[in-house]
Amino acid sequence: MDRSLLDCVVNGGRVSRGIAASRTMLEFLREDLGLKGTKEGCGEGECGACLILLDGRAVNSCLMLAAQAHGREIVTIEGIKGRDGGLHPIQKTFMEEGAVQCGFCIPGIIVAAEALLRRKPAATLEDIKLELTGNLCRCTGYEKILGAVELSRDELKKKGKR
Amino acid sequence: MRPELLVRPSSLAHLWKTLPSLPRDRRYLAGGTDLMIAASHGHAGDCWVDISGLKELRSFRETPSSLFIGSGLTISALAEMPAVKKWLPALALAAPHYASPSLRNMATIGGNAANGSPCADGVCALCSEKASIVLLLKGVKRKLPLPAFFLGPKRTALRKDELILGFEVPKWRHVSAYEKLGPRSYFGISKVSVCVSAEISGGVVKETVISCASVAPVPLMARKAAEFLYGRRLDEGTISEAAALAESEASPITDTRSEAGYRKAMVRVLAARALAKIAAA
Numbered sequence: 001m002d003r004s005l006l007d008c009v010v011n012g013g014r015v016s017r018g019i020a021a022s023r024t025m026l027e028f029l030r031e032d033l034g035l036k037g038t039k040e041g042c043g044e045g046e047c048g049a050c051l052i053l054l055d056g057r058a059v060n061s062c063l064m065l066a067a068q069a070h071g072r073e074i075v076t077i078e079g080i081k082g083r084d085g086g087l088h089p090i091q092k093t094f095m096e097e098g099a100v101q102c103g104f105c106i107p108g109i110i111v112a113a114e115a116l117l118r119r120k121p122a123a124t125l126e127d128i129k130l131e132l133t134g135n136l137c138r139c140t141g142y143e144k145i146l147g148a149v150e151l152s153r154d155e156l157k158k159k160g161k162r
Numbered sequence: 163m164r165p166e167l168l169v170r171p172s173s174l175a176h177l178w179k180t181l182p183s184l185p186r187d188r189r190y191l192a193g194g195t196d197l198m199i200a201a202s203h204g205h206a207g208d209c210w211v212d213i214s215g216l217k218e219l220r221s222f223r224e225t226p227s228s229l230f231i232g233s234g235l236t237i238s239a240l241a242e243m244p245a246v247k248k249w250l251p252a253l254a255l256a257a258p259h260y261a262s263p264s265l266r267n268m269a270t271i272g273g274n275a276a277n278g279s280p281c282a283d284g285v286c287a288l289c290s291e292k293a294s295i296v297l298l299l300k301g302v303k304r305k306l307p308l309p310a311f312f313l314g315p316k317r318t319a320l321r322k323d324e325l326i327l328g329f330e331v332p333k334w335r336h337v338s339a340y341e342k343l344g345p346r347s348y349f350g351i352s353k354v355s356v357c358v359s360a361e362i363s364g365g366v367v368k369e370t371v372i373s374c375a376s377v378a379p380v381p382l383m384a385r386k387a388a389e390f391l392y393g394r395r396l397d398e399g400t401i402s403e404a405a406a407l408a409e410s411e412a413s414p415i416t417d418t419r420s421e422a423g424y425r426k427a428m429v430r431v432l433a434a435r436a437l438a439k440i441a442a443a
Contacts, residue, residue: 060265
């Protein structure tokens, strides 16, 4: 088994270790680092449950080899936090608005929402819908999720919470 | 099965030096969004050569008469470039219909071609913009018109170890329309797509290129339809005749995504819609 050294930043901390060539980023995060917030849904890039930020952009960690993150920066749902280290405003809004049912898709959706609102703080409902086209939720019917992302956008703008 | 051997060359020079020592059944890994799925469904080579880190494949150059797009650029990166919006309107229009935002952040335009699928959105757009593909093997470059790169479903002109350096697209003053029919409005693989790029001068068609996805073994160029439109005005009659010609050029199959008869009929509908949009632009 071919192993290589992976040196990257995960949620602000430096990680350096040998990994198997065939390890996916999703396996690396969940099994090697114990970061279980990132979920495996379909394993084929269809559902978005495994989204992480790679150098600030949302990517499907199930379709990426861990080795490809060498020298790069990863943020998982565990690394999305408020300024005080507690819940991020998007996470708070999702809870308050009842946008979470079974919760399995939510880490991926919050990662996608965070990626969008960082890039486009004044995102419209249409922008939000387009950004979430790669995220499946089988419980909510999406209305509450879309509403919560809109409210998060307003909260973040109002309070400059970044 | 994902292979147990992964090689990550640091430059093209390093790549060509490393290749002879590797197992014969090797594949290039770029964005990985197709290759990783192929690996989960079966054998996908004994060794992967990861070219996603090669800066030499991510260049973007603009000259007075053309653009050069590095094969390693992601669909997202391209969609955000002002030069793409200005000179490659078909690619800019196709981008939001290309998979999902997170897949566009990984998937490369070179991979879209290398995968050899007749349904590729990025390829369909670039074909209508008169792109050529530039291939590289150990310092030897060759250039093909993009449609000639595709030999059949999943079969391309790539030789052993050859890679896609990028795409050369001439600057021409065209407007484009991209009509895609999928299982839903976004994030679906196309049942049929039709892309039209056209230069209209003095009210008549000076040049038009029509490409279609998912309706032939390779990305299809509707040449008869395009030739018919040369020198004509785009009106209801000419649009309807050109759309019928495009339909006659398609040879779709029935598969899990759609049926041959429906696909063929939809080529006419989508071509007419695209041409009407061009006429109104």
